[in-house]
Amino acid sequence: MSYLSAPYCGIVGVCFSPIDFVRDPELWMYLIEKYRATTTAGASFAFELVAKRLRDSGNKYDLSSIQVCASGGEPCLAATGAAMLEIGMPPRSRTAAYGTAEVVVWISASKAFPDPSSTAKFMPNGNCRLSRAMGTHLAIVDPETHRGVSSW
Numbered sequence: 001m002s003y004l005s006a007p008y009c010g011i012v013g014v015c016f017s018p019i020d021f022v023r024d025p026e027l028w029m030y031l032i033e034k035y036r037a038t039t040t041a042g043a044s045f046a047f048e049l050v051a052k053r054l055r056d057s058g059n060k061y062d063l064s065s066i067q068v069c070a071s072g073g074e075p076c077l078a079a080t081g082a083a084m085l086e087i088g089m090p091p092r093s094r095t096a097a098y099g100t101a102e103v104v105v106w107i108s109a110s111k112a113f114p115d116p117s118s119t120a121k122f123m124p125n126g127n128c129r130l131s132r133a134m135g136t137h138l139a140i141v142d143p144e145t146h147r148g149v150s151s152w
Contacts, residue, residue, distance in 0.1 A: 025050045029061040029087065041070040041097075044080040051083040063088045072097035 006013025014035050020027055028050060032040060054060070069089040071080045076096035084094045140149045 025053045033061045036065040039068045047083040051086040066093045069093040
């Protein structure tokens with residue numbers, strides 16, 4: 001999620017420096033709990049790092065306000081889905097996306113899991129499916145003619 005997502009959607013966004021995250025990965029969970037966040041996103045390594053830190057510290061956070069918890073920017077691994085559960089993310093909030101730019105993350109995002117025990121959208125090999133679940137349409141177009149390209 002970009003810094004522009006909150007104002008674009010007309011909601012309050014809470015952001016902090018990546019340096020602060022590296023210094024204290026639990027800060028992310030603390031801010032979710034404090035502000036009763038409904039949406040959060042991070043790279044696979046971030047969820048796995050937070051899970052490790054929480055195992056070490058024994059701290060727990062109330063993350064029940066989260067409705068969407070997206071993993072993006074790296075391959076979507078089953079271990080990431082498990083880390084999300086270990087951290088305490090609501091099972092139905094988890095979603096996987098893959099891409100390094102917000103637009104790629106958006107078009108590759110899947111719906112939240114309908115079944116809390118499902119890890120179907122987290123692939124063992126890191127692949128995610130493109131989804132039209134959110135009404136997004138993807139088209140490959142010729143940059144000069146602006147016409148759709150049938151193959152690439």
